[in-house]
Amino acid sequence: MSFLLDAEITKQEMIGPGHYRLNLLAPDIAAAARPGQFLQVRCGSTLDPFLRRPISINAVDRENGEVALFYRVAGRGTALLTQKAQGEPVSLLGPLGRGFSLPKSQARVAVVSGGIGIAPLYFLLLELAVFGVSADVFLGAATAGQLFFTKEIKGLGHRVEPATDDGSAGYHGLVTDLFAENMARSSEYAMIYGCGPGGMQRRLAEIIKEFGVSGELSLEERMGCGVGACLSCVCKTGSEGSIQYRRVCTEGPVFPAGEVVWA
Ligand SMILES: Cc1cc2nc3c(=O)[nH]c(=O)nc-3n(C[C@H](O)[C@H](O)[C@H](O)COP(=O)(O)OP(=O)(O)OC[C@H]3O[C@@H](n4cnc5c(N)ncnc54)[C@H](O)[C@@H]3O)c2cc1C
Ligand code: FES
Numbered sequence: 001m002s003f004l005l006d007a008e009i010t011k012q013e014m015i016g017p018g019h020y021r022l023n024l025l026a027p028d029i030a031a032a033a034r035p036g037q038f039l040q041v042r043c044g045s046t047l048d049p050f051l052r053r054p055i056s057i058n059a060v061d062r063e064n065g066e067v068a069l070f071y072r073v074a075g076r077g078t079a080l081l082t083q084k085a086q087g088e089p090v091s092l093l094g095p096l097g098r099g100f101s102l103p104k105s106q107a108r109v110a111v112v113s114g115g116i117g118i119a120p121l122y123f124l125l126l127e128l129a130v131f132g133v134s135a136d137v138f139l140g141a142a143t144a145g146q147l148f149f150t151k152e153i154k155g156l157g158h159r160v161e162p163a164t165d166d167g168s169a170g171y172h173g174l175v176t177d178l179f180a181e182n183m184a185r186s187s188e189y190a191m192i193y194g195c196g197p198g199g200m201q202r203r204l205a206e207i208i209k210e211f212g213v214s215g216e217l218s219l220e221e222r223m224g225c226g227v228g229a230c231l232s233c234v235c236k237t238g239s240e241g242s243i244q245y246r247r248v249c250t251e252g253p254v255f256p257a258g259e260v261v262w263a
Contacts, residue, residue, distance in 0.1 A: 027065030035124035036099025043077035056120035107190035114196020140175025215257030236261035
């Protein structure tokens with residue numbers, strides 16, 4: 001079930017250059033939200049920008065009725081969102097979309113994140129910990145200062161393997177290269193979950209296929225309505241000869257890794 005409501009900001013803080021965490025009071029959304037789902041957020045206080053922006057649910061505190069978002073300033077909408085302060089309302093529509101499926105056993109899983117992809121994956125890691133599932137988390141970022149949530153993820157009992165593009169922390173190179181090297185040593189995961197930039201997810205899908213493991217990826221397409229009406233967010237799924245167009249906002253954003261046809 002989704003809700004359209006004005007949520008009061010309980011906290012907004014910059015946790016790194018151009019990266020913000022926003023906490024909102026929205027008990028109905030907090031109760032209904034599942035990892036991988038997102039909200040359509042009205043970023044400004046007027047109708048400019050007209051379209052809401054999709055932002056993943058980063059965490060929920062069901063006891064206090066709070067929802068947390070983690071976002072990177074990408075353009076006008078997200079820049080306007082940074083100007084909102086504690087006590088101000090933000091119009092939210094959600095939770096929306098189909099999220100990650102939780103494992104059926106307590107067998108180990110892998111989580112592969114690139115950049116802002118950690119936003120929905122952190123919520124997943126919180127829920128996995130509640131269900132007693134441990135994860136190996138391959139956390140990729142441009143530089144050490146952008147390896148967000150490392151301490152919190154370790155605190156949940158998961159193992160973190162960082163990778164940075166500039167080599168300032170952990171593995172020097174792409175998180176997918178680090179993950180492929182790890183898979184060559186041991187690929188015994190019940191599930192592989194991923195989120196990040198398109199190129200990273202495409203490579204991750206190849207690795208998942210190569211090792212014959214189950215995987216789910218959360219896609220990021222530009223969205224208009226967020227509720228299945230405008231068709232601006234379609235992606236290709238299936239295989240050659242039986243291609244289907246699916247709406248990322250309603251049939252995703254999470255898809256089985258093997259179903260996505262990469263452009
Ligand atoms: C399901 C979903 C969940 C998302 N979750 C998060 C999140 O948790 N945190 C976060 O920081 N961002 C998230 N995004 C991306 C976020 O929606 C965009 O960064 C935001 O809409 C940009 O709006 P803007 O007005 O600031 O920038 P705009 O001026 O609209 O665009 C600025 C730049 O960002 C690019 N861009 C816009 N939308 C997207 C998109 N969907 N994917 C990739 N590039 C885009 C544009 O091409 C342009 O280059 C998510 C996107 C989707 C589809
Ligand atoms: S954003 Fe409108 S159909 Fe998906």
